[in-house]
Amino acid sequence: MKIDPIHQFNIEPLFTIGHIGNHTIAFTNSSLYMLVAVAIISLLMLASGTQLVPGRLQSVAEISYEFVASTIRSTAGSEGMKFFPLIFSLFMFICVSNLVGIIPYTFTISSHLIVTAGLALLVFFTVLIYGIAKNGVKFFKIFVPHGVPGYVLPLVMFIEVLSFFLRPVSHSIRLFANMLAGHIALKVFAGFVAMLGFSLGAIGWVGGVLPLALTIALYALEILVAFLQAYVFAILTCIYLNDAIHPGH
Amino acid sequence: MAESHGGAKGPAAGAHTEADGGHHGGGFPPFESSTFASQLVSLAIFFVLLYVIVSKLALPKVGGAIEARQNKIEGDLTEAQKLKDQSEAALKAYESELASARTRAQAIGNESRDKANAQADAERKALEEQLAAKLAGAEKTIASTRAAAMSNVRGIAADAAGQIVQQLTGVVPDAASVNAAVDASLKG
Numbered sequence: 001m002k003i004d005p006i007h008q009f010n011i012e013p014l015f016t017i018g019h020i021g022n023h024t025i026a027f028t029n030s031s032l033y034m035l036v037a038v039a040i041i042s043l044l045m046l047a048s049g050t051q052l053v054p055g056r057l058q059s060v061a062e063i064s065y066e067f068v069a070s071t072i073r074s075t076a077g078s079e080g081m082k083f084f085p086l087i088f089s090l091f092m093f094i095c096v097s098n099l100v101g102i103i104p105y106t107f108t109i110s111s112h113l114i115v116t117a118g119l120a121l122l123v124f125f126t127v128l129i130y131g132i133a134k135n136g137v138k139f140f141k142i143f144v145p146h147g148v149p150g151y152v153l154p155l156v157m158f159i160e161v162l163s164f165f166l167r168p169v170s171h172s173i174r175l176f177a178n179m180l181a182g183h184i185a186l187k188v189f190a191g192f193v194a195m196l197g198f199s200l201g202a203i204g205w206v207g208g209v210l211p212l213a214l215t216i217a218l219y220a221l222e223i224l225v226a227f228l229q230a231y232v233f234a235i236l237t238c239i240y241l242n243d244a245i246h247p248g249h
Numbered sequence: 250m251a252e253s254h255g256g257a258k259g260p261a262a263g264a265h266t267e268a269d270g271g272h273h274g275g276g277f278p279p280f281e282s283s284t285f286a287s288q289l290v291s292l293a294i295f296f297v298l299l300y301v302i303v304s305k306l307a308l309p310k311v312g313g314a315i316e317a318r319q320n321k322i323e324g325d326l327t328e329a330q331k332l333k334d335q336s337e338a339a340l341k342a343y344e345s346e347l348a349s350a351r352t353r354a355q356a357i358g359n360e361s362r363d364k365a366n367a368q369a370d371a372e373r374k375a376l377e378e379q380l381a382a383k384l385a386g387a388e389k390t391i392a393s394t395r396a397a398a399m400s401n402v403r404g405i406a407a408d409a410a411g412q413i414v415q416q417l418t419g420v421v422p423d424a425a426s427v428n429a430a431v432d433a434s435l436k437g
Binding site: 046058 | 277278279280281283284285286287288289290291292293294295296298299300302303304306307308310311312313314315317318321
């Protein structure tokens with residue numbers, strides 16, 4: 001019995017859509033789970049009714065709405081509500097796909113750096129373009145903090161600029177690494193159970209209780225991480241957008 | 250190929266294959282650059298789709314439901330406040346009405362009692378006067394009856410005295426002297 005914790009991240013092309021240059025564009029298992037996430041979110045938000053006294057599904061939809069709205073208001077102010085659809089889409093997309101990905105035999109979209117990098121770059125360019133369009137040159141005040149003595153200002157500015165351009169890197173790697181590491185750990189511990197059972201027989205099955213317990217605990221942790229990383233991604237987006245809306249700290 | 254590496258060796262082996270110029274399925278999947286284009290295209294398609302659904306349909310719908318509920322609650326609260334104010338005003342009006350009715354009832358009671366008293370007094374006075382008049386009439390009748398009786402007594406006495414004198418003496422006395430004698434004895 002071999003344990004291959006990496007197999008779950010394989011991209012399997014299901015059918016080919018077309019070609020861009022010499023790249024083959026395929027509809028993959030990743031695409032399928034993106035579609036699943038979009039379908040679940042649409043179903044949750046659109047099929048949940050608009051009753052005065054909400055049912056369960058409608059409550060979930062409204063709680064998601066209120067949760068994201070209050071996150072934006074508290075971090076980026078009421079002006080940040082302009083970006084409500086974007087942040088809501090990001091949060092729900094990551095949260096739902098992470099939660100779907102935690103189900104055994106499914107695929108986790110955000111365990112691929114290219115996907116999280118795509119989302120992080122979307123946020124990065126939104127911040128950059130909106131910030132410059134709204135504030136013009138004043139936007140670059142975010143690189144010049146207040147109350148810094150003149151002689152360290154070049155150094156501080158250098159660090160600020162560097163950290164600004166590293167934002168999409170940390171933004172994307174945080175989500176990617178969390179999901180990847182969590183799923184690998186889960187697979188390794190779950191693999192131990194089967195490995196012990198198949199290699200040591202009855203003793204192994206008894207000994208497998210410990211990694212099984214660990215797997216269950218990790219699974220619970222992963223559910224938390226799935227939600228938490230979506231929240232972290234969304235709140236960082238709010239904080240970055242706050243820079244674009246109110247530059248100059 | 251990943252199957253054959255397996256276990257803890259996985260990532261390291263994957264990186265190694267990657268360095269060799271890894272083909273699909275051989276390397277560490279997240280760093281398999283041949284899949285990037287497909288994933289980015291799918292991400293772009295589905296994220297834009299999601300964004301459109303969320304911004305055009307989902308958020309207006311859910312936000313509308315929440316706002317409608319908020320408005321309904323606020324409307325109901327103001328309605329309840331209005332009704333409460335109304336009921337308080339009605340209670341106050343009722344109480345003042347009750348108080349005025351009470352004073353009016355008292356006034357009416359006093360008035361009718363006074364009127365009844367006055368009427369009763371007047372009736373009593375009239376009755377007393379009537380009784381007094383009757384009493385006076387009766388007294389007068391008694392007096393006249395007594396006087397008549399007394400004059401009759403005198404006549405009878407004079408007659409009796411005349412008869413007695415005639416019997417005793419055989420002489421008929423004259424009336425004047427008999428009357429005088431009777432009067433004298435009646436006085437005496």
